[in-house]
Amino acid sequence: MALSSPLAPFVWKPAYSVQIRSMDAQHAELIRIVHDLQQAMAGGRAKDVLHSILERLAAYTRDHFAAEERLLRQHAYPNFDSHKAEHDRLVATVAAYVSGHQSGRIALSVEVLGFLKSWLEKHILGLDKQYGAYLSSRGVS
Ligand SMILES: [Fe+2]
Incomplete structure (x- = not known):
């Protein structure tokens, strides 16, 4: 399946379903937050608005990954370690965006947004x- 472009609206769709209802709902919320960020950027919203969405994204990402990892551990998922390693890398990247954005070192750009969308989608x-x-x-289920 082709990945969506950085500027296309980012909306959960049935093709993203992992067949686990709670995880689908959380993925839809994550996608909604990235979409909000995209809308806020496109609308030229103030830095503090972007920052609060970015913080919401960071917090929700941590909560969602923790829930997903709990579920995978509960069921002795064999690829747990590599899956968690990928989560940990994204949490670190998003944390760096949050602090970089706050301090003015990182401007939220189409590249940052494109990275978040393509990471999540992939x-x-x-x-x-x-x-x-x-x-x-x-x-x-
Ligand atoms: Fe995951």
């Missing part, structure tokens, strides 16, 4: 769908 379509198939085969 992660959901790739690694998350893999655990989805594993959990579904064990009757988790």
Whole structure:
């Protein structure tokens, strides 16, 4: 499937489903926050508005990854370590955006937005769908 372009609206769609309802709902919320960030940037909103959305993204990302990792541990997911490593890398990257944006070292750009969108999309379509198939085969929904 083709990844969406950095400027296209970012909206959850059934093709993103990992077949686990709670995770689909959280992915939809993550996508909504990135979409809000995109809208705020496109609308030329003030730095503090962008910053608060970025902080919301950082907080929700941490909460979602923690919930996902709890679920994977509960079901002894075999690829847990590599999956968590990918989460940890994104959490670190987003934290660097948050502090860089606050201090004025990083301007939110189309590149930053494009990175976030393509990371999320690739992660959901790739690694998350893999655990989805594993959990579904064990009757988790
Ligand atoms: Fe994940």
